[in-house]
Amino acid sequence: MKASVNDVAERAGVSVSTVSRAFTRPELVSERTRKKVLQVADELNFSVSRSAVALKRGQTFRIALLAGGHIDWFSARILEGLNSVLHDTGYDFSIYAITHDEERARFFEQLPVRRNADAIIVSSFNLSPDETDRLHAMGIPIVGINAVSPGEFDASISIDDTAAIQILVRHLVALGHRRIAYLYEEAISPLRFSSHQRVTGFTQLCDELDGVTGTAIAVRHGDDCANVAVTTLLSQPNPPTAICVHQDSWAIPLFFRLPRYGIRIPDDLSVTGFDDSDFAEEVGLTTVRQLPRDMAATAARMALDLINGRTPEHRHITAPVQLMLRSSTAAPRA
Known part of the structure; x- marks a missing residue:
């Protein structure tokens, strides 16, 4: 028989509400109590439904990625970087790859009914002022990767x-x-x-x-x-x-x-x-x-910080680049 929240509470010697808070509002529970609850939950193979947690918190456990163009080497590395961070946190991400103006217009027209993400990451996409305002109106954090105007985002990372x-x-x-x-x-x-x-x-x-x-x-x-x-x-x-x-x-x-x-x-x-x-x-x-993979991983961590009410240590980062000298360049012929 699958263990219940009551079973966890009884073995851990705490109330049912404390077990619930240990999963949904850990900041309200002491570290010692939370570790004890989690240990018992692990022993009993108990887990809280993510959908139930999401409903209680008003969260979706999803981050949206808005990107311009088709999937190429750069955007594939962006996806790898996001997944490297978000996978272990229980967050999914939805991809909105905009390839033409009609698709772009449709995306922003449907924003009011698309409040199905806890944050949005905008990658190499040249937003207009009106589009930026529409994203901010959603009331969720916005993180930019290679953004034109980093100051318009809650956080960003870009190369120069x-x-x-x-x-x-x-x-x-x-x-x-x-x-x-x-x-x-x-x-x-x-x-x-x-x-x-x-x-x-x-x-x-x-x-x-x-x-x-x-x-x-x-x-x-x-x-x-x-x-x-x-x-x-x-x-x-x-x-x-x-x-x-x-x-x-x-x-x-x-x-x-x-x-x-x-x-x-x-x-x-x-x-x-x-x-x-x-x-x-x-x-x-x-x-x-x-290094788009590293940039995306940083952007994902920024998004998680903002979702959880924390300010990233560095809100706007210029990522380094490196000259790779190889055999395709040499002095011109005299």
Whole structure:
């Protein structure tokens, strides 16, 4: 027969209400009493229904993730990071991956009936002021990952995309490159903002550096980045000697496509990526490493703190990035 709350109370020598509080309001029970109740509950294989606890607390034990775009390397690591923290706490998370404007509008229109989360984590999603206000109106904590305006969130963790791309540019300039291109995705929807931050950082620094010509080349959504790179290199009388690519998944195909046209990496062209994602090390891609899994784990802990009425030790964090020097960059040919 399954043990009841009365069985636990009798063996622990406490009241039924104390057993209930040990599970639902532990802050109202002494640490010694709570440990005793939990030990007895474990011995009797007793557990409190999570749905009952949720109902009593007015909680859902669910955290919502709002993300822009399809699932890719970055967002997959975000999911891993959230799960690494939330799984052991009994929290689930719901994923709202917004891929187009109609879906976006529908999500925010239905917010009033979506009060089914205790917090929301917004990852690489460029919120408008009105959308931010709508989220705050839900009355639950909002945590940002790679947020445009961290101050609009209760807590956030982001990398500095502008500074990160400039690390790569300075590396190329130090090698002697003076004609540098940057391949980035043309903005077709304000779902993500990293692309804008990086291209801005690239052009600003190239403009500031004497003798450096920076060319930003937008790749339309759906176009082949490798084809754009080849066209750029073969159509210009003085083509760039180095190319920064918005993300590793775009840069890696260049290692296989460019040699078909007699362009060798890094002899004829230095190539950099961004992320340090899968296969970057294997192909020898110089890139900037960011750690979305760690950022998501931090965001999850922030969300749990806020749900439980605690202020995170650091509310707004700039996550570090690291330059990963590999064989895809070298000094330009004389």
